[in-house]
Each structure stands twice: as structure tokens, then as C-alpha cells.
Amino acid sequence: MSEPARPASSRRVDVAIAVALWLVTSLVLQLASRREGFARDEGYYFHAAEHHAAYYEELGTRLGRRDWKALRDRGLIDRYFSYNNEHPPLMKTLFGLSWRVLHKCSCPTEAGLHPLSYPKRHRTLGLLRAGEAMRLPAHLLAGALVAAVYLIGRRAFGRAGALAAAGLAILAPRHFFHAELSCFDAPVTAMLGLTTWAYLRAQQTSHTRFAVLAGVLFGLSLSTKHNAFFLPPLLLLHALWLRRDLLVSDPAAPPSSKLRRVLRYLFQPWALAMALLGPLTYLLTWPYLWFDTVRRFSGYVSFHLHHVHYNIEYLGQNYNRPPYPWHYVPVMTLLTMPVVTLLLSVMGTALWWRQRSQLLDPVPVGERSGGELSLVLVSALWPLLIIMRPGTPIFGAEKHWLPAVPFLALLAGAAVAFLVKQVSARPARQRLLAPLIVLVALLPAALSVYRSHPYGLSHYNVLAGGPVGAASLGMNRQFWGYSVRGVMPFLNQSLAPSTPVYFHDANWFQLQMSQLDGFLRRDIADSGMEEPGVRGSRAALVLHEKHFNKYEYWIWDAYGTTKPSAVLTHLGVPLCTVYERPIPPRGNP
Amino acid sequence: MSGLQARLLLLLxxxxxxxxxxxxxxxxxIFPHDVQALAAAVRASHQPGDLIAVAPDWLSPLIRRELGDLMPVEHVARADGRRFARIAEVSLPPHHAADVDGLPPQAGTQRFGRLQLAHYQQTPVVVTYDLTEHFLDLTASQLARSQPSGELPCLWSGPLPAAVVPLGPMGAFVCGSTRVERRTMEIDYQPRRGLVTELAAGQKTLLRFSIPDAAWQGSTLHLWLGLHDYHQRKQAQGPVVVTVDLDDGQALLPLTVSVGQGFGHHQLQLPSSRAEVHHLKLVLEADSAPHHFLGLHGELRR
Incomplete structure (x- = not known):
């Protein structure tokens, strides 16, 4: 079924809506992230980001002097890309370049807080604090994902459903949390969403430009995080199923024509683009792989194949080695996603199964069906299934299957579109009801994000009984030490000058960024790691995760008390507890 | 789907x-004002030696923030609550502290928002000797597993335990490269006050206590055993064998401590022979010693 091409004015409205969604999402994330604590892994990436930015700055300077050898200067590349080479560079590079251009620089007075020394102030636009500038690329990418979700939804099932899908894609507390950070999980979710959008457009339009775009975006996805390696099999299977008509043979056709048909079937333009442009883009963005490529790439793959199994609490049990329970993924999804979003997603799936014809908008003239709903459904399931394998680490909780979220949102959007069309046959009434139905879909999700902020990683939904119910169920409350930001006002106010503090799971790089941005006093010192750090400290923190209990017991023994000075809570659930060493009577050390 | 069905779906x-x-x-x-009001109620009825038990565990920091001065580590990291006559239980219903299992609550259970305060009383056991309290009276030594003689003493090193804990490492009995310490252990992710012995490859570690007859007679030895430190447990292979030797071989009881178990409780009858001083020897060994930090607490109870 085809319909006339949408008028240009309508297309312009949709592009304008997509751009507005992109900008609003990015702005909201940028503003919200100013209350968000820096996470442990962000500390490492900040460090790497400055290195990467320095590389491009030095490279640019040398190329400006027509020193073309700089392009192949292994020393230069190794100096700036060796650190944190277990992760591909794209996001770190973008974080670094954003920081380099936008931060308010007082770098010469910040000795010791940067991985490189800056004797002179940088010339920058001076618009953002260091952490804000570092995080901005992640916000922009999340915004782009929301826009892409809108465009996918708009083409498949209309504006109301598309708006609901776009909103729900980011209005999930855990996704919103990760999208605030200078990390890779939300960005790779965005990249995979964008690549899937480009692939879908290539299928719908047969335009080469979308195939090329899919190839480049795939390369950028690979350069964001290794999850991207799992995308091609999914798209390939979808494409082979979708274009199976190409295999239908004409008995009269010569054998050479049959071969051509098979080749066309197997080597679709998007697939060729992803196979060629993907690796090329990947290599171009990662100079570290330009030398000793096989060994370095093998090292990268090996790091992830043999990754340490960190700890995660689930239903009262601490898991740190396989086999992991298969139900971890569905249960966590059930307890952390907004319930109405999940209901709508299930409804969207059921409708896809039972009432596909009523769900989809007609195919515009000049385009063809891209197998939209089946693509959305498998894209929602695939990331969940990968992590449900008992041998796959689960320590990152939902961040490892975050790429499912935009597609769950699209399924939900399909259900919204269906309801809009079905509740009334009269278009005028549909126009009236559509905003209300979208509001019903978005409001609970928006409120759950509002309620969870800035402790989105500690969020559990109403099915779990909120964070209080989840704590009683024995669910993980946090990781990455991000909640330490919440006790910084107490530390700033209470501690004597130069107090050595045991910061537990918060690493020094994330704390340095907190000092750079003025959240933590500069004179507060890190007393070191593990038990010697505790015993040498005068104040100590414990970030509450089940396996971290022993650190609190160390503090009791070292300080001779079980009484904390402060307890940071989220809705009454302890996230971070601060102890101060009792002041000894005079005469004692 | 009909319009009516769609409208019903929308309503749902x-x-x-x-x-x-x-x-x-x-x-x-959990509101701070509820915690504070509850703490004031606990404090109003508190008597020295009362136990404040909290359930579920995750509430503990909130309660200790208000009442930590009444909750010494020996109480918080107890093996069980049988030695306490009075217990104030702070809970988030329907959770209950294991210490009050089977005890009827006293009249006057109070609610503070979602929190509940209940008081319990019991006839406490009499502890005649506490191995953890008598840590400094311990004699520790090591002996090669392959040789019956050549026992090497583990000597004390570092500051003695004191009310005001100094900065720096804690004192311990040092046996070559391993140590015997008194600390708050993490066993099965719970705090447990007791003695930790790091097992040494190819060695038996011997812990000896000399117990006065007055404490020994009529008592039962309660021994809790488990492996300390989740990180070590993750890497530990195989069990620890603890042989309990009572009065120089009058009773020899081998106990096995597996990696996955919690703080296992054992009750052992003591030989009733008369002597001025009785000897309790614990022999600790493992076929694969690395990463085994054996935690134990023991009491002679009547």
C-alpha cells in the first residue's frame, strides 16, 4: 500500500521537530548533568580526552608548518593514545575537543589536576566548566538519537507515535543517567540507533547516500564501543529476510542472471558500505591502530574477551563470576524501566504480531517497506539476548543492554499511534486526543526521571517499590562511585584543612575533575587505597554496594566507632556514608 | 480491534x-524526621548492655548515624544475640532481625513512618569465656604440615589494641608472611567480630587458649567459622580444615569450612575433667592455602 509523497511543508515540519528534539534533549541533559556526580570511569576518560585533544592540537600545529611526517609520527600517536587503549577513541576524542574549545581556562593555576601541564592559558570560547564541556558530546549524541527515533517513528506510524517514542527513548531514568556522562554506553546506544536509522532509510529509499551514511556511522559506532560488533549480524539477517524476494527465480532466466540475483541479495549496498567504510572510518579515528595493528587490535579484543568479572548484587546475592542468572536482564528491565513504557512496548509487540496492517502508515510513493516493525522488534530484543547468555558479564547492569531502549520506545510509540487511530474514527477527534494520549505515555516516564535525578543509577520503579523496595529486595544500589558528589558539601564544610580522606570507590581522576569544577576543596587529600588508605585517613567514605561492606568494617576498626558523621540517602536509602576519625584526648597521637 | 476495545485499553x-x-x-x-524520632524513643528506654538490632541490614547506617554511640562494634558485628537480655529492634516491616526470632515483642511497639520499634526480652546465655575478647591471651604458632615438630611462634607486632585507635596498621601476631588479627570480618557480607588467620601454604597455624576451670566447667563451646573477605573468597580454592583439640587430645573434632558457607555455628561439648587450666587448641590448615582468611569467633556458654 502506497500513499502520495508527503508534501514538502510536512517534511519540513518533521525535520524541524527532529532538530528541536535534538536541541531540547541536549540542553536538558547538559543542564541536568550539572548536578550529576562524576563517575569513576569518567575519570579515566577525562584523562584520556585531554591526551587525545593534545594530539590533534599538536598534529594541527605541525601540519600547519607543512610537517607532513606528523601524520605518521608513531611517537606522537603513542604519546597521546597509549593511555586507556582498551577502549576505542571516538568519544574520548570528542570529549577532549569539546573541552579544548569550550572550557573556561585557568589551566596554569591548576597544576596537578590535569594529565598534561599547561604553562599558558588555552584560547577557548570559555563557555562551560571543564566537566560540562567534556560531557557535552554525549548530550548531543543522545539528542541526535531522540531525533532519529522520531524520524523512524514518523515514517512508520505517524507523528503522535513518533513523538511518544522519541520522548520515551530518553525518559528512562537509567538511560537518562548514562546519557549525562562522559562515558560510552549512552553514546554507543545513540550510534547504534543512528546506524540502524541510516540502514532503514537505505532499505526504504534505496538511496546510496543512506547506505554510505550507514557505513560511516557503523565505523563511528565501532570507534565508540565494542557493542557495535554485534550490529552487522542483526542487520544482515533482517536484510536477507526483508529482500528474500530477490531470490525468487524466473525459470526462463539464464543461470548468469540467477547468480547476479544472488549476489545482489547478499551484497546489498548498505552491507558493502558497512563492510568497507565501517572499518576504514574505525581505523581513521583510531590512530593507535595505525602501527602494529594486528597486535594492538588483538590486545583490545583480548581485553574484552577476558574482562574481569566485577561484582553486582541481584536479589540479595553478590555475583562476580559466571554462570549468571539468565533472568537478570528481564528482571532488571522490568524493575528499572518506566512501567507504562514497558506496557506500551508489550502492546506494540502484540500489535505487530496481530494487527500489523493497522499499525503502520502507508508506504510513501517512491519508497518501499523497510521491514520497520520487525527491525525495531529484533533491535529491542538483540541486546537483551546477548547479555542473557550466562557467560556474559552483568556488572554494568542495564548499561550493557541500553541499546535496546530506543527500540523499546519505538514499540511503545507504535502502540500510542495505534491507540490514537483506534479510539476514534474521526480525524478531528484524533487530533484532539493525540496530545492527551502522548501525555499519558510520557508523563510517568518524565516523572520517574525527575524523581530519580541525580541518582538515576539507584533508581527502581514502582514494581520494585522504588529504591526502598529494591534495597529490601537486595538489588544493586549503584556503581562507579558517582554518589560521592552528594557528600562533597559536607566534606567541604566539615573537614579541617588538608585532611586525608579515604574516598573508597571514587577514583582520584573523578575527584580531580570535581576539584577543577569547584565541587570539592582543593586541599582535601586522598589517603590512598585499600586498608592502608583507611588506616591513614582522618575521614573515610563507604559507597554502599554489597561487596563493599568490608570497607565499612575496616573503617569501624580503624576509627573505633560505628557511628557515621553523615549518610547520603536517596529516598532514605543510604548511598554513601561518611565517617570521621574521633579526635583523641590531648596527649594521644 | 474495535474502537471500544481500544478505548478500554486506553483507560487501563x-x-x-x-x-x-x-x-x-x-x-x-524513609524520612529523616522519622529516624530521629525513633532514635529518641530508643535512647529514652536504653540501658547499658542493651542490643539495638536493625533489619533489614541496609537501614543500619541511618540508625547508627543517630545511635552509633550505643552500638559498639562488638554489638553490631555479633555472632548472634543470645547474650543480650534486652533487645530493641528497629525494622522496616515485614523484616525482622534474626536475634528476635521466636521471641514475643513487649507491649508498646511503635511506628515512626515506615519504621517500627519493638522491644524484646530474653534470658541471656552466660558467656564464661570469649575467645575474641581474650585475643591478647592467645598463643599462636605455625608448624610445617609435613613435619610433626619445629613449631615456630607467631610474635606480636604493632600497637596493642586501645580505646583510641592510632593511625597506621593494626597490631597482630605475625607468622612469617601471614598474620593473626582481631578485626571486624566480612563473612557472607555480614560484619562479624572475631579473629582472622591468613593461612600459609604448607603450614598449619595453631591457636591456643588457656581457659580457667571456672569458665570451663558446665560450659559448651560455641564456635563460629567462615571465610573472611569476598575478594579472597572469589579466588580461594577448596576448604579449610579446623581441628578442635580440647584438653590436649581428650577430644579431637575436625570441622570443614567451605568457601561458600557463611559464619557456620558449631556447638561442642567440653570434656568434664578437672584441671586448674584447660587447653583449647585450634589447628588450621588447607590443601590450597592462598586466599583463605579463616574467621572465627568462639564463646564458652552456659
């Missing part, structure tokens, strides 16, 4: 949306 969805929105606006939470 709207109800779910209202339910979830209300839960986001007014979520279940």
Missing part, C-alpha cells in the same frame, strides 16, 4: 500512568 493505560505518576511524586521513603 491511563490508570497505570496515574498509578506510576503518583508513585513517582510520593514514593515510599
Amino acid at each position: 493505560l491511563t490508570m497505570a500512568a496515574v498509578w506510576e505518576s503518583v508513585a513517582s511524586l510520593w514514593p515510599p521513603r
Whole structure:
């Protein structure tokens, strides 16, 4: 079924809506992230980001002097890309370049807080604090994902459903949390969403430009995080199923024509683009792989194949080695996603199964069906299934299957579109009801994000009984030490000058960024790691995760008390507890 | 699907949306003023030696923030609550502290928001000797597993335990490269006050206590054993064998401590022979010693 091409004015409205969604999402994330604590892994990436930015700055300077050898200067590349080479560079590079251009620089007075020394102030636009500038690329990418979700939804099932899908894609507390950070999980979710959008457009339009775009975006996805390696099999299977008509043979056709048909079937333009442009883009963005490529790439793959199994609490049990329970993924999804979003997603799936014809908008003239709903459904399931394998680490909780979220949102959007069309046959009434139905879909999700902020990683939904119910169920409350930001006002106010503090799971790089941005006093010192750090400290923190209990017991023994000075809570659930060493009577050390 | 069915579906969805929105606006939470009011009530009825038990465990920091001065580490990291005559239980119903299992609550259970305060009384056991309290009276030594003689003493190193804990490492009996310490252990992710012995490859570690007859007679030895430190447990291979030797071989009881177990409780009858001083020897060994930090607490109870 085809319909006339949408008028240009309508297309312009949709592009304008997509751009507005992109900008609003990015702005909201940028503003919200100013209350968000820096996470442990962000500390490492900040460090790497400055290195990467320095590389491009030095490279640019040398190329400006027509020193073309700089392009192949292994020393230069190794100096700036060796650190944190277990992760591909794209996001770190973008974080670094954003920081380099936008931060308010007082770098010469910040000795010791940067991985490189800056004797002179940088010339920058001076618009953002260091952490804000570092995080901005992640916000922009999340915004782009929301826009892409809108465009996918708009083409498949209309504006109301598309708006609901776009909103729900980011209005999930855990996704919103990760999208605030200078990390890779939300960005790779965005990249995979964008690549899937480009692939879908290539299928719908047969335009080469979308195939090329899919190839480049795939390369950028690979350069964001290794999850991207799992995308091609999914798209390939979808494409082979979708274009199976190409295999239908004409008995009269010569054998050479049959071969051509098979080749066309197997080597679709998007697939060729992803196979060629993907690796090329990947290599171009990662100079570290330009030398000793096989060994370095093998090292990268090996790091992830043999990754340490960190700890995660689930239903009262601490898991740190396989086999992991298969139900971890569905249960966590059930307890952390907004319930109405999940209901709508299930409804969207059921409708896809039972009432596909009523769900989809007609195919515009000049385009063809891209197998939209089946693509959305498998894209929602695939990331969940990968992590449900008992041998796959689960320590990152939902961040490892975050790429499912935009597609769950699209399924939900399909259900919204269906309801809009079905509740009334009269278009005028549909126009009236559509905003209300979208509001019903978005409001609970928006409120759950509002309620969870800035402790989105500690969020559990109403099915779990909120964070209080989840704590009683024995669910993980946090990781990455991000909640330490919440006790910084107490530390700033209470501690004597130069107090050595045991910061537990918060690493020094994330704390340095907190000092750079003025959240933590500069004179507060890190007393070191593990038990010697505790015993040498005068104040100590414990970030509450089940396996971290022993650190609190160390503090009791070292300080001779079980009484904390402060307890940071989220809705009454302890996230971070601060102890101060009792002041000894005079005469004692 | 008919229009009516769609409208019904929308109605259900709207109800779910209202339910979830209300839960986001007014979520279940523990309010600080409830914790403070509860703490004031506990403090008002508290007598020295009372146990304050908290359930579930995750509430503990909130309660200790208000009442930590009444909750010494020996109470918080107890093996069980049988030695306490009076117990104030702070709980988030339906959770209960294991210490009050089977005990009827006294009249006057109070609610403070979502929290509950209940008081319990019991006839406490009499502890005649506490191995953890008598840590400094311990004699520790090591002996090669392959040789019956050549026992090497583990000598004390570092500061002695004191009310005011100094900066720096804690004191311990040092046996070559391993140590015997008194600390708050993490066994099965719970705090447990007791003695930790790091096992050494190819060695038996011997812990000896000399116990006065007055404490020994009529008592039962209660021994809790488990492996300390989740990180070590993750890497530990195989069990630890603890041989309990009572009065120089009058009774020899081998106990096995596996990696996955919690703080296992054993009750052992003591030989009733008369002597001025009785000898309790614990022999600790493992076929694969690395990463085994054996935690133990023992009491002679009547």
C-alpha cells in the first residue's frame, strides 16, 4: 500500500521537530548533568580526552608548518593514545575537543589536576566548566538519537507515535543517567540507533547516500564501543529476510542472471558500505591502530574477551563470576524501566504480531517497506539476548543492554499511534486526543526521571517499590562511585584543612575533575587505597554496594566507632556514608 | 480491534500512568524526621548492655548515624544475640532481625513512618569465656604440615589494641608472611567480630587458649567459622580444615569450612575433667592455602 509523497511543508515540519528534539534533549541533559556526580570511569576518560585533544592540537600545529611526517609520527600517536587503549577513541576524542574549545581556562593555576601541564592559558570560547564541556558530546549524541527515533517513528506510524517514542527513548531514568556522562554506553546506544536509522532509510529509499551514511556511522559506532560488533549480524539477517524476494527465480532466466540475483541479495549496498567504510572510518579515528595493528587490535579484543568479572548484587546475592542468572536482564528491565513504557512496548509487540496492517502508515510513493516493525522488534530484543547468555558479564547492569531502549520506545510509540487511530474514527477527534494520549505515555516516564535525578543509577520503579523496595529486595544500589558528589558539601564544610580522606570507590581522576569544577576543596587529600588508605585517613567514605561492606568494617576498626558523621540517602536509602576519625584526648597521637 | 476495545485499553493505560505518576511524586521513603524520632524513643528506654538490632541490614547506617554511640562494634558485628537480655529492634516491616526470632515483642511497639520499634526480652546465655575478647591471651604458632615438630611462634607486632585507635596498621601476631588479627570480618557480607588467620601454604597455624576451670566447667563451646573477605573468597580454592583439640587430645573434632558457607555455628561439648587450666587448641590448615582468611569467633556458654 502506497500513499502520495508527503508534501514538502510536512517534511519540513518533521525535520524541524527532529532538530528541536535534538536541541531540547541536549540542553536538558547538559543542564541536568550539572548536578550529576562524576563517575569513576569518567575519570579515566577525562584523562584520556585531554591526551587525545593534545594530539590533534599538536598534529594541527605541525601540519600547519607543512610537517607532513606528523601524520605518521608513531611517537606522537603513542604519546597521546597509549593511555586507556582498551577502549576505542571516538568519544574520548570528542570529549577532549569539546573541552579544548569550550572550557573556561585557568589551566596554569591548576597544576596537578590535569594529565598534561599547561604553562599558558588555552584560547577557548570559555563557555562551560571543564566537566560540562567534556560531557557535552554525549548530550548531543543522545539528542541526535531522540531525533532519529522520531524520524523512524514518523515514517512508520505517524507523528503522535513518533513523538511518544522519541520522548520515551530518553525518559528512562537509567538511560537518562548514562546519557549525562562522559562515558560510552549512552553514546554507543545513540550510534547504534543512528546506524540502524541510516540502514532503514537505505532499505526504504534505496538511496546510496543512506547506505554510505550507514557505513560511516557503523565505523563511528565501532570507534565508540565494542557493542557495535554485534550490529552487522542483526542487520544482515533482517536484510536477507526483508529482500528474500530477490531470490525468487524466473525459470526462463539464464543461470548468469540467477547468480547476479544472488549476489545482489547478499551484497546489498548498505552491507558493502558497512563492510568497507565501517572499518576504514574505525581505523581513521583510531590512530593507535595505525602501527602494529594486528597486535594492538588483538590486545583490545583480548581485553574484552577476558574482562574481569566485577561484582553486582541481584536479589540479595553478590555475583562476580559466571554462570549468571539468565533472568537478570528481564528482571532488571522490568524493575528499572518506566512501567507504562514497558506496557506500551508489550502492546506494540502484540500489535505487530496481530494487527500489523493497522499499525503502520502507508508506504510513501517512491519508497518501499523497510521491514520497520520487525527491525525495531529484533533491535529491542538483540541486546537483551546477548547479555542473557550466562557467560556474559552483568556488572554494568542495564548499561550493557541500553541499546535496546530506543527500540523499546519505538514499540511503545507504535502502540500510542495505534491507540490514537483506534479510539476514534474521526480525524478531528484524533487530533484532539493525540496530545492527551502522548501525555499519558510520557508523563510517568518524565516523572520517574525527575524523581530519580541525580541518582538515576539507584533508581527502581514502582514494581520494585522504588529504591526502598529494591534495597529490601537486595538489588544493586549503584556503581562507579558517582554518589560521592552528594557528600562533597559536607566534606567541604566539615573537614579541617588538608585532611586525608579515604574516598573508597571514587577514583582520584573523578575527584580531580570535581576539584577543577569547584565541587570539592582543593586541599582535601586522598589517603590512598585499600586498608592502608583507611588506616591513614582522618575521614573515610563507604559507597554502599554489597561487596563493599568490608570497607565499612575496616573503617569501624580503624576509627573505633560505628557511628557515621553523615549518610547520603536517596529516598532514605543510604548511598554513601561518611565517617570521621574521633579526635583523641590531648596527649594521644 | 474495535474502537471500544481500544478505548478500554486506553483507560487501563491511563490508570497505570496515574498509578506510576503518583508513585513517582510520593514514593515510599524513609524520612529523616522519622529516624530521629525513633532514635529518641530508643535512647529514652536504653540501658547499658542493651542490643539495638536493625533489619533489614541496609537501614543500619541511618540508625547508627543517630545511635552509633550505643552500638559498639562488638554489638553490631555479633555472632548472634543470645547474650543480650534486652533487645530493641528497629525494622522496616515485614523484616525482622534474626536475634528476635521466636521471641514475643513487649507491649508498646511503635511506628515512626515506615519504621517500627519493638522491644524484646530474653534470658541471656552466660558467656564464661570469649575467645575474641581474650585475643591478647592467645598463643599462636605455625608448624610445617609435613613435619610433626619445629613449631615456630607467631610474635606480636604493632600497637596493642586501645580505646583510641592510632593511625597506621593494626597490631597482630605475625607468622612469617601471614598474620593473626582481631578485626571486624566480612563473612557472607555480614560484619562479624572475631579473629582472622591468613593461612600459609604448607603450614598449619595453631591457636591456643588457656581457659580457667571456672569458665570451663558446665560450659559448651560455641564456635563460629567462615571465610573472611569476598575478594579472597572469589579466588580461594577448596576448604579449610579446623581441628578442635580440647584438653590436649581428650577430644579431637575436625570441622570443614567451605568457601561458600557463611559464619557456620558449631556447638561442642567440653570434656568434664578437672584441671586448674584447660587447653583449647585450634589447628588450621588447607590443601590450597592462598586466599583463605579463616574467621572465627568462639564463646564458652552456659
